[in-house]
Amino acid sequence: MTRPRLERVENWDSRLVEFAREVTDQPFEWGVTDCASLARRGLEVVFGLDLWRGHVGTWKTRRGALGVSGRTEHQEALRASGAVEVGKHYAWSADVALGDSVDDHGMLQVALLLPTRKAMTSTPERGVLIVDKLSLAEGTTFWRYTTEETG
Numbered sequence: 001m002t003r004p005r006l007e008r009v010e011n012w013d014s015r016l017v018e019f020a021r022e023v024t025d026q027p028f029e030w031g032v033t034d035c036a037s038l039a040r041r042g043l044e045v046v047f048g049l050d051l052w053r054g055h056v057g058t059w060k061t062r063r064g065a066l067g068v069s070g071r072t073e074h075q076e077a078l079r080a081s082g083a084v085e086v087g088k089h090y091a092w093s094a095d096v097a098l099g100d101s102v103d104d105h106g107m108l109q110v111a112l113l114l115p116t117r118k119a120m121t122s123t124p125e126r127g128v129l130i131v132d133k134l135s136l137a138e139g140t141t142f143w144r145y146t147t148e149e150t151g
Contacts, residue, residue: 005147006047006051006082006145006146006147007047007048007147008046008047008094008147009045009046009047009048012045012046012047012094013093013094013115015045015046016042016045016046016093016094016112016114016115017114017115019041019042019045020042020114020120020130023038023041023120023128024120024128024129024130025127025128025129026127026128027127027128028122028123028124028125028126028127028128030059030060030061030062030064030065031058031059031060031061031064031065033122033127033128034065034122035109035110035111035121035122035123036056036065036110037058038110038112038120038121038122038128039096039110039111039112039120040052040056042094042112042120043094043096043112043145046094046145047145051081051082051083051145052077052081054081055077055078055080055081056068056072056077056081057071057072065107066107069107069108074098074108075098075141075143078096078098078143081145082145082146083096083143083144083145084143084144084146085141085142085143085144086142086143086144087142088140088142090142091113091133091142091144092113092144093113093114093115094112094113094144094145095112095113095142095143095144096110096111096112096113096142096143096144097109097110097111097112097113097119097121097133097136097140097141097142097143098110098140098141098142098143099111099136099137099138099139099140099141100137100138100139100140109121109136109137109140111131111136113133113142114130117132117133117134118130118131118132118133119131119132119133119136
C-alpha cells in the first residue's frame, strides 16, 4: 500500500517548541493533556493534520482511555498511520516514543520528542512535563512519520 508523501508545515520545529512551552506545567486531563493526547496534538502542530485519525481512538476519561488502549495494538496503529520504527540513537524531534509507564497509571507511556534530546509527556500526578529523552523507560521504541513517499 502506497502512502502519500507527508509534508511538515512551515516552521514546524519552532511551532512544536512553542506548543510544548504552552502546555508545559498544565494539569493532567484525559483527552487533552494525557501523554497520548499530547503526542497526537503535537503531531498535528508538525503536520497540520491528525495522523492518528482512523487508527487511534479518542477519550475523555481514564475509563475511555483504558478502553481505547485495550482495543489498540499500539505499534501496529503507529505503522498503520504511517510511522516507521527508528533506533533510539536516531530518534529526533517530532518522533513518537512508546514505552512502559514510569508511574502507576497502568498504561503505556507516550512522549513526543522535542529538539535538544527532550521529550514532552505527562503523568496524572505531575501534569505536562519535559524530560530528557534518555530518561524514558528502558525498552522504549521510537517512531517517525517520514516525509518520503513509501510503497
